[in-house]
Amino acid sequence: MACENITGKGTFTVTWIIDNFEYCIEKEGEYIKSPTFVAPTFANTKWSLRIYPRKGNDISLCLFRESDSKGPLKIKINYEFALLAADGLCRLFDTTEECFSTNSISNLISVDQDYLSTNFLSNGNLVVRCKMWYSKKEISSYCRVRTHIGVEKKILIWSIKKFSTLEKGIEPTLKIKSTRNQKLIASLKLSLTEDDDETLQMSFIYPNSQVRSMYFSNKLYILDSNNVAVPWSNAGVFFDDFSKESKFSLAITKGEIMEKKSQYLRADVLSLLCECDFSTGETTGELEGCDPDAEIQGMNPIHWTCLQSCRSHRKNENCYKCEH
DSSP, X not given: OOOBOOOOOEEEEEEEEEETGGGOOOOTTOOEEOOOEXXXXXXXXXXXXXXXXXXXXXXXXXXXXXXXXXXXXXXEEEEEEEEEOTTSEEEEXXXXXXXXXXXXXXXXXXXXXXXXXXXXXXXXXXXXXXXXXXXXXXXXXXXXXXXXXXXEEEEEXXXXXXXXXXXXXXXXXXXXXXXXXXXXXXXXXXXXXXXXXXXXXXEEEOOOTTSSOEEEEEEEEXXXXXXXXXXXXXXXXXXXXXXXXXXXXXXXXXXXXXXXXXXXXXXXEEEEEEEEEEEEEEEEEEXXXXXXXXXXXXXXXXXXXXXXHHHHTTTTOSEEEOOO
């Protein structure tokens, strides 16, 4: 059956906010699905967006027409994706035209993971925008959906006694339990590297084999003699193999701590402040609202200007920093 091109000039725009995106637990090849939405501009067809957080070194986006969608069996539309950052930065991707039957997926649009994390996750949330139309892009309708990835946050004080006696083979351990059910989530171990420098290192250990995957973030501070938190390290780890132990260097040696013991040690105790955030594995979605007449509703005016400028410079650049 030929792809139907319904007569119409309107557009449909959906904005998808994913809270706590970096804590998603999807493995390679798995995706997060947005709440479904109906596009009245396109014969009330039903759609959703998908994002693959771990597609090699990329993050991939696509548009999906639902299996229970109304409307013609096949429909041809144009669409474009954009990423929106809190500071007004936007990344506009090339326009694509495709034919969609029910239960069909668009081609994947990919962006480098490091580029996305650096430029579009300043507040931990990811904002994806998808605009769909037939031919002329006259303003028609707008929708906003949100996915919330559950995260539990804990702040702990870790007191390492008799620090001066710490040696290779000795590993002080901090156990981290969930506030909700007191189950053991992870353990942190402090140890010395095997080289002569005796650099301090941290290990993440996960005992919960019932959880299929987890993202764990740990910000570490030293509490000095004045009880001031001095930033020390910041690490995030995605785990999908709980049999392995993850280690990272703290970039400071035991000797350097001892040289500043008047600043960092009180009665030979090294006090660490740990900010631990970890994914709970729970994801919820909601349709926040739709307006049949306003594409710009709920959108930062800076982004609106930014996207318009991106289109006018499309031949030269796909990323444009708006002036505030």
